[in-house]
Amino acid sequence: MATAGLLLAAGAGRRFGMPKALLSYRGQLLVEHAAAILTAAGCGPVVVVLGARAEQVRAYARLPGVVVNDDWATGMGSSLRAGLSALTSSAAEATVVTLVDMPGLTPDAVRRVARDATADSLAAATYQDGRRGHPVLLGRDHWPGVVAAATGDRGARDYLQAQGDGVRLVPCADVADGTDVDLPEQAARFRLTPG
Template sequence: MQLSRTPASPPAVAALELAAGAGRRFGRPKALVHHRGSLLVERAVRTLVGAGCSPALVVLGAAAARVRADADLSAARVVGNPRWATGLGSSLRVGLRALAGTDAVAVVVLLVDMPGVSAEAVRRVAAGATPACLATAGYGPGRRGHPVLLGREHWPGVCACAVGDSGAGGYLRQRLDRVRIVPCADVADDADLDLPPAATAATGSATATPPAATGSAADGRPGRG
């Protein structure tokens, strides 16, 4: 799938799903977790593409061959991160560098383990995107979360800050006066999925864990995405 658009197309807002982690706390990569009838990695792609984001890109790492075989990711371009074990930051860098060859003015970033994030939340965060914009979804006083919008001008700076298990959170914290907070609590849930292997085997269901109220958007945590 080509990542570029024709010159006559409107400005593109790309989508970037981070799905490379091993899911150590859960006993399996979260990309391979079934949730309400589909794999988490598929669900996130549908959400991003359904919101009108294009091009869409998914970064895989742990169990990448199996994810490619089991998941329908035909609506997105899939790229591998051979250094996925070093943390979420490396996957963010891989994704942004892959998108550098497109004409996208900004990118919406979403983690694989947040199925409560809706297409409407993505549309709200992406609205009015420009190369200079920064935005996150808002889920109440003092609580920011995914999806996160990164204007193209910020991609080099984000890549420089995305080290280890840190995503774009540090970069955004340094620029809070420039980050647009978009209310999304009425249309989305930013809880990430907690899937203990025993609970999964017994019920086939997932337990959602809300992030800390002071958590920073696009910050990585060990084992995520």
């Protein structure tokens, strides 16, 4: 069954001081690294949602399918809606959603969350102390509900919380680091630098 990859990379990185998509990581832009993780995990198609400084990101990064979210400033919810809309014409039964600012994510974690994906699947990675994080798996049957609930910076969080035990929790701390890099101080840990 086809599982798509959806990378949310549209934010301006206000707390960070620049769009995190434009950070350099291991010789490439962080957005390229994150998209490559989804591809290496076997996701297809892979869609990258850009927004802030989208033209600059596109000029410097080699990316698979790109969607530009003109409403990126309203928050992550609009990027999730744009990405899911772009995937509706695909044959994917589900999509793995992740964020650009997770340099410690691995293909193993993505594969683990995507395992046994069906159109009615919901799953979320967990890390230390059971903390939920990305990636999350959204089966196609759930996309309309996620789109309706995705507002501001909440993304799919409210929708997933409303599903309670219907969300399969997938321990990933042994194969990935679920840290979202939100502040410049965190960037040093991963050796992220302005691109």
